[in-house]
Amino acid sequence: MNIFIILVCVIILFFVMCFIIALSLFNFACVRKQKYIRIPIGGKESVNDLRFKIKAGIDWFLSQPYENISVRSHDGLLLCGKYLSCEGSKKTAVCVHGYTSNGLRDFGRISKILYNSGFNVLIYDQRACGESEGKYITFGIKERYDCLLWLKTILEKYGQKDIYLFGVSMGATTSLMTLAFDELPKNVKGVVADCAYISPYHVFKYQLKKLYKLPPFPFLWFVDIICRFKAGFLIKEITTITAVSKTDVPVLFVHGQEDVFVPPEMTIRNYEACISRKSMFLVENAKHFTSFSTDMVSYIKKVKEFFMF
Numbered sequence: 001m002n003i004f005i006i007l008v009c010v011i012i013l014f015f016v017m018c019f020i021i022a023l024s025l026f027n028f029a030c031v032r033k034q035k036y037i038r039i040p041i042g043g044k045e046s047v048n049d050l051r052f053k054i055k056a057g058i059d060w061f062l063s064q065p066y067e068n069i070s071v072r073s074h075d076g077l078l079l080c081g082k083y084l085s086c087e088g089s090k091k092t093a094v095c096v097h098g099y100t101s102n103g104l105r106d107f108g109r110i111s112k113i114l115y116n117s118g119f120n121v122l123i124y125d126q127r128a129c130g131e132s133e134g135k136y137i138t139f140g141i142k143e144r145y146d147c148l149l150w151l152k153t154i155l156e157k158y159g160q161k162d163i164y165l166f167g168v169s170m171g172a173t174t175s176l177m178t179l180a181f182d183e184l185p186k187n188v189k190g191v192v193a194d195c196a197y198i199s200p201y202h203v204f205k206y207q208l209k210k211l212y213k214l215p216p217f218p219f220l221w222f223v224d225i226i227c228r229f230k231a232g233f234l235i236k237e238i239t240t241i242t243a244v245s246k247t248d249v250p251v252l253f254v255h256g257q258e259d260v261f262v263p264p265e266m267t268i269r270n271y272e273a274c275i276s277r278k279s280m281f282l283v284e285n286a287k288h289f290t291s292f293s294t295d296m297v298s299y300i301k302k303v304k305e306f307f308m309f
Helices: 002-030 047-062 103-116 143-158 170-178 200-212 219-231 240-244 264-273 296-307
Strands: 067-072 078-084 091-096 120-124 162-168 188-194 251-256 278-283
Touching (some): 002 200, 002 219, 067 143, 078 103, 078 143, 091 103, 120 143, 170 188, 170 240, 240 264, 251 296, 264 278, 278 296
Parallel strands (some): 188 251, 251 278
Antiparallel strands (some): 067 078
């Protein structure tokens, strides 16, 4: 009897510890951050060089005659964006930023190239990031509904133009997941998905093993429960593989070969599952979200060639 009681106590203690670890993981990964979480960078640029170029890109965009716009999400959050019109253009780039970042930080540099290539540019802040409202980051699960809302909004507000989604990291996953909607506007003509992960579950599983040497069960089982009750989403609710396996929208997949935050194997799996016109660009010596910085010339060339700009 004593052995049985001890065994029960050990099991209870084990699951309590698992829950505490899972709650810590949830709070670290999903709760809104006051500051951008720095992801290790690499490639040809030093940290100071990259900061300077990011700031220069932001300054350039803010010096243009952009328009502040906002939408109200399906769950009541005010989401903020900036729209830069290119005179006479019939195509719009919708830029979707990465984890804990904001639109200007991730796309200030690229927006200038897009604008000079004849694009209207929409840069928006995802929920729980930048100027947008929200307490929880959901790794693309709820963000995909926001992305769809932005697509519909710019079509209604600015007319019928061809739309191209440019997503990086979590923004790439968000963009790919958005393709799964039956009501996706027909004006969406292409996606650039730079270093996308497959789902929250897949990236959590990878990071749990890499950083803490822990198995997915039972920790992610508890994480999923916490995500459901605190943030209203499931970590296996949808995958990018599901989305691209039924889309007819062309997709250019990009990934740094030295990415240790989101392994390039996830992009390879997305590419293999995609049934639409597709291409894949794996960049040597590039880490997470540094493909553009590492080989900007080839990056721009690949985008222009694939979408025939």
